[in-house]
Each structure stands twice: as C-alpha cells, then as structure tokens.
Amino acid sequence: MEFEPVIGLEVHAQLLTDTKIFCGCSTRFGAEPNSHTCPVCLGMPGVLPVLNKKVVDYLLKMAMATHCTINRESSFARKNYFYPDLPKGYQISQYAEPPAEHGWVDIETEAGKRRIGITRIHMEEDAGKLIHDENSPSSYVDLNRTGVPLIEIVGDPDIRTAEEAAAYLKRLHEILVYLEICDGNMEEGSFRCDANISLRPVGQKAFGTRAELKNMNSFRNVQRGLEYEIKRQQYILESGGVVVQETRLWDDAAGVTKSMRSKEEAHDYRYFPEPDLVPVHVDDKWLEEIRSAMPELPLEKRERFVSQYQISPYDAGVLTSGRALADYFEEVARLSGQPKAAANWVMGDILRLLNEDKKTVVECPVTPTNLARMITLIQDGTISGKMAKDISEAMYTTGKTPGEIIEEKGLVQITDENALAAALSEILAKNPDQVAQYRAGKDKLFGFFVGQAMKATRGKANPQMLNDLLKKMLSNQE
Amino acid sequence: MKISREQVAWVAHLARLEFKEDETKKFTAQMNDILSYMDKLSLVDTNGVEPLANATLRKNAFRADDVRDSLSPDASLANAPEARGGFFQVPKVIE
Numbered sequence: 001m002e003f004e005p006v007i008g009l010e011v012h013a014q015l016l017t018d019t020k021i022f023c024g025c026s027t028r029f030g031a032e033p034n035s036h037t038c039p040v041c042l043g044m045p046g047v048l049p050v051l052n053k054k055v056v057d058y059l060l061k062m063a064m065a066t067h068c069t070i071n072r073e074s075s076f077a078r079k080n081y082f083y084p085d086l087p088k089g090y091q092i093s094q095y096a097e098p099p100a101e102h103g104w105v106d107i108e109t110e111a112g113k114r115r116i117g118i119t120r121i122h123m124e125e126d127a128g129k130l131i132h133d134e135n136s137p138s139s140y141v142d143l144n145r146t147g148v149p150l151i152e153i154v155g156d157p158d159i160r161t162a163e164e165a166a167a168y169l170k171r172l173h174e175i176l177v178y179l180e181i182c183d184g185n186m187e188e189g190s191f192r193c194d195a196n197i198s199l200r201p202v203g204q205k206a207f208g209t210r211a212e213l214k215n216m217n218s219f220r221n222v223q224r225g226l227e228y229e230i231k232r233q234q235y236i237l238e239s240g241g242v243v244v245q246e247t248r249l250w251d252d253a254a255g256v257t258k259s260m261r262s263k264e265e266a267h268d269y270r271y272f273p274e275p276d277l278v279p280v281h282v283d284d285k286w287l288e289e290i291r292s293a294m295p296e297l298p299l300e301k302r303e304r305f306v307s308q309y310q311i312s313p314y315d316a317g318v319l320t321s322g323r324a325l326a327d328y329f330e331e332v333a334r335l336s337g338q339p340k341a342a343a344n345w346v347m348g349d350i351l352r353l354l355n356e357d358k359k360t361v362v363e364c365p366v367t368p369t370n371l372a373r374m375i376t377l378i379q380d381g382t383i384s385g386k387m388a389k390d391i392s393e394a395m396y397t398t399g400k401t402p403g404e405i406i407e408e409k410g411l412v413q414i415t416d417e418n419a420l421a422a423a424l425s426e427i428l429a430k431n432p433d434q435v436a437q438y439r440a441g442k443d444k445l446f447g448f449f450v451g452q453a454m455k456a457t458r459g460k461a462n463p464q465m466l467n468d469l470l471k472k473m474l475s476n477q478e
Numbered sequence: 479m480k481i482s483r484e485q486v487a488w489v490a491h492l493a494r495l496e497f498k499e500d501e502t503k504k505f506t507a508q509m510n511d512i513l514s515y516m517d518k519l520s521l522v523d524t525n526g527v528e529p530l531a532n533a534t535l536r537k538n539a540f541r542a543d544d545v546r547d548s549l550s551p552d553a554s555l556a557n558a559p560e561a562r563g564g565f566f567q568v569p570k571v572i573e
Contacts, residue, residue, distance in 0.1 A: 017543050018543050018544070018545050019541075019543050019544065019545050019546070023546075024541070024544060024545055024546030024547075025545075025546070025548045026545050026548065032551060032564060033551065033563070033564040033565050034551040034554045034555060034564055034565065034566070035548060035550075035551045035564075036548050037548055037549055037551075037554045038546075038548050038549050038554075039549070042549075042554060050539060050540070050541045051539065051540050051541065052540070052541055052542075052543050053540035053541065053542065053543070054543040056540075073537075075531040075532070080492070082494060083571070084566070084568040084571055097531075130571065131565065132570060132571075132572060133570070136570075137569065137570045138562075138567050138568065138569065138570055139567075139568050139569070139570050139571050139572075140562065140563070140565035140566065140567055140568075141565055141566035141567075141568055142564075142565055142566075143554070143566070268488075268492055270492070273531045273532065275532065275533070277532075277539075278532050278534060278536045278537055278538065278539050279531055279532060279537050279538075280537065280538060281537040281538055
C-alpha cells in the first residue's frame with residue numbers, strides 16, 4: 001500500500017520589540033540570568049499585564065504579508081499548565097478569537113509551485129529557559145525569556161513532503177526577516193518550529209494518527225526529522241502496527257526521532273478568557289497605518305527584478321535573499337545603468353569577499369557608488385575586466401574609490417591605437433617565425449601574440465582593441 | 479449530577495492538589511451545589527447578546543515599547559525557596 005504524509009507546521013517567531021509583551025523588561029538576548037525580570041513577568045500576585053502595542057503592529061504586518069483575514073476584535077486567554085519555566089502557572093495566549101486567520105503563502109520545490117494555507121496567527125508570551133544539571137537532581141530556571149513576545153503561525157495540514165516543509169519554513173522566515181519583525185535566528189530560538197505529521201493511504205481522506213516533532217533548530221533538521229519520521233511511520237504501518245500519538249524529539253547527533261516520555265502527557269489546558277487584559281480592537285485607521293508602511297515582500301521583489309532588470313530568476317533569488325543586499329544591488333544598478341553587470345559583480349566578487357570575511361552587505365567596504373563607477377569604467381573601456389577584478393578587491397580591502405586605485409596602480413588601459421600598434425609592430429618584428437607560421441594557417445598562435453602583447457603592456461591593453469588590431473596587422477601580408 | 483467524582487479528582491490533579499477520599503466526596507457535593515445554582519443563569523434569555531470576554535467595556539489598553547528598569551536578580555530571586563548562580567533552582571523536570 002502506498003502512503004501519503006500529511007504535515008502541518010507550527011512556527012513560533014520571537015518579535016523584535018525592545019520590551020516584553022506585558023511589561024517593560026528588556027528582551028535582549030544573552031543577559032545575565034534573571035536580570036530582565038519584574039513582578040509582572042515573575043508572576044507575582046496582584047500585578048497586571050499591559051499589552052505592548054508594537055506586538056499587535058507586528059502581528060498585523062505578518063497577517064497582511066501572508067494574506068490572512070484580519071479579525072477586528074480579538075482577546076487573550078489563559079492556557080493553564082504547571083512547568084517551572086512558567087511562573088504564573090498559565091501562559092497568556094489567544095484561543096477562541098485569533099486576530100488573523102485563513103492566510104496562505106506560495107512555495108516552490110522541485111515538484112513545482114504550491115500554495116500552503118495558514119490556519120491562524122496569534123500573539124502569546126514566551127516561557128523561560130531551563131538548564132538541566134547532569135550531576136545533580138536539579139534544573140535551573142532563567143526567566144529572562146518569560147514574557148518575550150511571540151507570534152504563533154499555525155499552518156494548515158497541506159504539506160506533503162519534507163522538502164515542502166523546509167520550503168514553507170524558509171518562506172515564512174524570509175517574510176518575517178524582510179518585515180523586520182523577527183531576527184530569524186534559529187540557534188538562539190527566535191524562530192522555532194514544531195511539526196505534526198501523520199501518514200494515510202493514498203486516496204484516503206481521513207488523517208492517520210499523528211506524532212508531534214520538536215527540537216528541530218535548523219531548516220536542514222526539519223527536513224531530516226520529517227524524512228526520518230515518514231520512514232518510521234511507514235515502516236510501522238506496513239508491518240501492520242499502529243502509530244502512537246505522542247511528542248517526539250529530533251536527535252540531531254543520532255539522526256533519529258525519539259519518544260519524549262513526559263510525566264504529564266495528557267494535556268488539559270483549560271483555556272479561559274484572560275480577565276486581566278481587555279480585548280484588542282483594530283480599526284480602519286490602524287490597518288491603513290500598517291498597510292502604508294509595508295515593505296515590498298521578497299517574492300514581489302524577485303518578480304520585479306526579473307522583469308525590470310532582465311536578470312534570471314536564479315540571480316533575482318540570490319539578490320533578494322536579504323533586503324539590504326537587494327537595496328545594494330538596486331543602487332549599483334541605478335548608478336551604473338547596467339543592471340546585468342551590477343548583478344554579476346554583486347553576486348560574484350562582492351558576495352564572495354563578504355562570505356570569506358563572514359560579513360553582511362551592510363558592512364561592505366565597497367560602496368554602491370564605487371562599484372557602479374568601476375562598472376562604468378569597464379563599459380567605456382578605461383579598464384579591462386581583468387583589471388576590474390584587482391580593483392574590486394583593492395576597493396574591498398581599502399575602501400578607496402576606483403579612481404584612486406587606478407592612479408596608485410597605474411592601471412589605465414591603453415586605448416591609444418597608435419601606441420598599441422607601435423607595441424604590436426615591435427612584437428611582430430621580434431617573432432618573424434611565429435608570424436610566418438600563423439600566416440601559413442597555424443591560427444592557434446594568435447593566443448601567443450595576445451600573451452606577448454599583454455606582457456609588453458603589463459596587462460593594460462584594451463582586449464577588444466588588441467584583438468582587432470592584431471588581426472588586422474597579422475593579415476596584412478608585407 | 480453536574481460533575482462526577484472522577485472529574486473533581488482530575489481537576490484536583492491538574493491543580494496539583496491532593497485530596498483524601500472523603501474530601502473528594504465532600505468537594506464533589508459542594509461543586510455540584512454551586513454548579514446547580516449557576517444553572518439559574520441559564521434561565522436568562524441571552525438571544526442576540528454577544529458573549530463578553532471582559533467585565534469592563536474598555537478596549538485597547540496599550541503600553542509603548544519603552545524599556546523600564548527590571549528588578550535586580552537578587553530581588554527577583556529573594557522569594558525563591560532555592561537559588562544558585564543567579565538561577566531559580568527546582569527539582570529536575572526531565573529524566
């Protein structure tokens with residue numbers, strides 16, 4: 001029997017606010033343990049949470065970017081459970097009335113384009129961090145993360161392969177980072193993913209029993225974890241067994257998923273309306289404010305780059321992989337008036353140099369103006385492509401303008417035809433044998449003359465002019 | 479019966495309360511009385527009335543995203559039964 005995987009992903013994205021969702025404590029990562037805590041996020045009796053407006057702003061941005069229906073009215077609920085990372089004994093989340101639902105994103109894999117539905121997006125508070133001591137029967141709790149704002153993006157069970165799951169996650173990640181509402185750092189846990197996965201016989205409508213996968217902290221691990229889990233469930237079903245509904249942890253080192261034997265497996269969260277917070281009402285004016293501040297999203301930008309600059313979809317994909325990189329490219333393209341050359345130089349030398357230094361384009365020592373000027377100099381024949389390679393590296397290491405570097409290195413191309421012709425005559429005169437052989441049909445020797453000419457001019461000859469002139473002089477029978 | 483003894487025991491477990499047999503029995507009876515009394519509310523005609531999530535009629539109480547001083551870690555940990563190295567120390571929660 002053939003089985004079809006059914007996968008739905010839940011993404012938790014930490015929002016890039018300065019303060020927590022319900023109090024003024026800082027959200028900065030990596031601070032001394034418990035130094036970003038106050039009576040509100042510690043869950044002291046008698047305190048009252050007050051909602052950070054920016055959290056709603058950010059949620060609305062994500063909702064618009066993913067084509068969600070925005071519900072004008074939403075409210076908070078308590079999700080009750082006991083765990084040491086949750087000092088109040090409940091997490092403030094949203095339940096019955098999510099602020100956004102019924103959205104979608106388009107993904108593309110080897111198999112083609114597909115649209116993946118988004119069930120809902122809601123706001124909630126993050127829990128604290130637990131550290132377990134291998135040598136003692138204790139766990140240690142840091143509540144700095146308690147109350148850091150999250151949006152949870154619940155996806156429809158539309159995904160059918162591990163590859164699609166990774167593509168969907170990358171798409172969400174890219175949108176969040178473009179919107180500048182999440183830093184997307186998976187290692188620090190700013191972008192986390194849980195997956196629900198089940199198998200069903202192909203053609204069957206009803207879902208099979210699912211497992212929930214956790215602890216996959218990279219796109220690659222999500223894909224590997226799901227691939228493993230598909231095989232595991234398939235093996236169980238094919239050998240007549242039954243999949244148990246449970247939470248499983250991805251073990252990266254072992255490359256397997258393992259059952260998480262939790263003492264409190266049967267959850268009963270007893271959600272009820274949060275009495276300490278008033279409902280959120282979003283009016284037209286607020287929506288318009290958010291809409292007018294929405295940046296161009298990655299997919300739109302990609303399509304525009306292809307049509308506006310006549311570059312390949314692949315190149316457009318690389319150049320729009322970050323907002324800053326896309327802006328850098330556009331600036332170079334605009335200033336040089338040569339988008340294709342701009343794309344080649346940005347994707348080639350500039351990205352290579354940045355990658356070698358593990359730098360981002362924001363830190364690039366070559367300004368768009370300097371790169372554009374260099375491209376113009378290649379175009380008008382002042383320098384050759386080969387010289388430009390040296391110049392771009394020199395611009396990168398020194399931050400100087402191409403003009404300064406050309407002057408320092410004496411790099412200007414010889415574009416004076418008479419000077420070049422004189423140099424060529426000398427070379428032909430010195431190598432009468434080769435000239436004779438060439439004229440007798442040994443075309444390969446052309447390269448030899450080019451090499452000699454480049455050597456004589458120390459690489460400064462304009463290659464096009466050199467070729468033309470050399471051909472002319474060699475074909476002139478004396 | 480509005481609520482069974484098993485339900486009372488389950489809710490007690492979720493709230494980390496331990497009841498003796500006769501206590502469970504007593505609370506089951508009390509909770510049944512309360513829930514039966516609450517049934518009187520169902521007699522009110524609420525057709526056309528929107529459910530209310532909050533007793534005040536206010537909406538949109540917000541704060542600006544401005545950082546305020548947190549407590550010192552010492553103050554935050556002052557009430558902790560056990561603390562170590564700036565962390566709250568609790569019985570181990572995983573095997």
